Amino acid sequence: MTSRIAFTLVVLAGLASCATETSVPAPPAAASAAAAGSEDGPQRRFADWVAALRESARAAGIDEATLHLALDDVHYLPQLIERDRAQPEFTRTPWAYLDSAVSAPRITLGQDKLAQVREEAAAAAARHGVPPSIVVAIWGIESNYGSQYGDIPTIDALATLGFEGRREKWARGELIAAMKILQGGDIGRERMVGSWAGAMGQTQFLPSVFLAYAVDADGDGRRDIWGSMADVVSSTANFLARSGWRAGEPWGVEVQLPPGFDVGRADGMLRQPAAQWAAEGVRAMGDATLPEIADGAILLPAGARGPAFLVGANFRTLLRYNNSVNYALAVGVLSQRLEGGPGVQAAWPRELPPISRTQVLQMQETLARRGFDSGPADGVMGPATRDALRRYQRSAGLPPDGYPTPELMDRLLEPGDSPPR
Known part of the structure; x- marks a missing residue:
């Protein structure tokens, strides 16, 4: 990790x-x-x-x-x-994942835990440059603050x-x-x-x-990520710091996109300074100024119908801990809730049902037959599949957000194809 x-x-x-x-x-x-x-x-x-x-x-x-x-x-x-x-056959939607990972009880307990380990986490932050709220958010999501x-x-x-x-x-x-x-x-x-x-x-x-990143922060001669909170928080911060965390830069921020924004540009690979995104009309929620992010990308975790985020290098570092957009987003949102900040403010498209692995597998096979190769068909909605789906959406005159919906999958099916189950 x-x-x-x-x-x-x-x-x-x-x-x-x-x-x-x-x-x-x-x-x-x-x-x-x-x-x-x-x-x-x-x-x-x-x-x-x-x-x-x-x-x-x-x-x-x-x-x-x-x-x-x-x-x-x-x-x-x-x-x-x-x-x-x-x-599991069905993938979890971003909103279902965040409902669980950033629940009200986890926020309340996390604020208490953040206060309890503030001294150890502050020492880790001074040494490694990772904010205490980020480390505590990972602790909360990984083991419910050590209880599981x-x-x-x-x-x-x-x-x-x-x-x-x-x-x-x-x-x-x-x-x-x-x-x-x-x-x-x-x-x-x-x-x-x-x-x-x-x-x-x-x-x-x-x-x-553990061998590569665990730290003996309490000086007892052992690296104990089971029982020593100093070791737990410092080891976690050390992993993030050595994986590319940029001190002083936020993980990201929820944003409002300008009218007519090309959602195809929200592919994770187009990275530019926050000031450039601001010049194109991207604003933080409430028309606030965007924070300084050196190489920010627009993230649409639920496609064009859902919330939008500007994420930077620190978000990508969270992906190195767990290579799941839902996970990294949950860590970021939980960390800001622990500090008294807002959760996700825009509405999720909760009317959209989850997509099954069987459906994704058939979508990958259909995309490949139609000339939009997404690599080996494995039933996983990864970057290559999203890129292939964007290319299909562009060819069909649809918003190229790379997000699979039942309507899109029905449209993608060729005559004679069996509908995915």
Whole structure:
């Protein structure tokens, strides 16, 4: 949440941490890797997989004591495989996401938490240049201010996901990183817990990200993102600072677009100073002056019918923590609510239903057949798909906002196509 790989790993963690965590109880001792060798089926194969992992970890410099601590009683948790495969069919609309992530109870509790950790967060801000409200907003969204960061043993979770095989290379790397954390003495195995996807602590770092960004801010010789608030806020701020956060610049601002604005210019790639956008008639809500943003882009998270935002480099840094526009927008809006500022003021197009992955998949296939290539059809509404949709909208004389609506998808279908379900 170093290289781009680290950012990708944070994305995977953020996806798992957005939902409320459910405890997955450890199976009985007979299910451990040590006992599994006498059993048939997955448990025996899991024991063999762990044995091979042990050799890889030893070659990576993990000592014998740590190998025993981490792997002698590692458990296979089949419940996690079910969760990993259970992808929701319908995508969440921006307003549904923000209704939950920036709810009134979360704002009220967050204001109390911001006051409670003000000293630690101010110290982190002085060191890293990231405002306390941004760090506390991430804390609130990732774990509801530390109350829901998960209680699944990280080693068990990652071993289960690695054994399943879909992301084996990634999971092996994270397991070795987790063992390096144990070997370094930052945390004991019993306290190394988190989400089902291996993200740990109050702001949900994966082990490799912990190694790269975690900070011992309280000076006790350990980097503790589970129990030390000084370490939690400083580690989170350190990640953002080293990922491109610009001190003194806002994440963004809600704006009013001038009449006749070409919504096709709100593609994220057209970046220019706020003063240039202002010269073109873009204004902050209430006709206020735009804040200074060096390379701002117009964001229309719900298309031309919804609110508009001018976002800059710091918004893109939030995307490196979790590569979701809804997530980054929720962090920004929650941070300003914690400081007593406004929420989203323009109306969302709540009458529009959510789009399913099946619908997006068929839309991608149809766009490709009609000459608007969006890359591999995967059912995910990413930048390439939005760009292809904009190109189709322009060809059809429609506002090119790149936002899929049921009406647009019906229009896109060719004669003979089956309507998406």
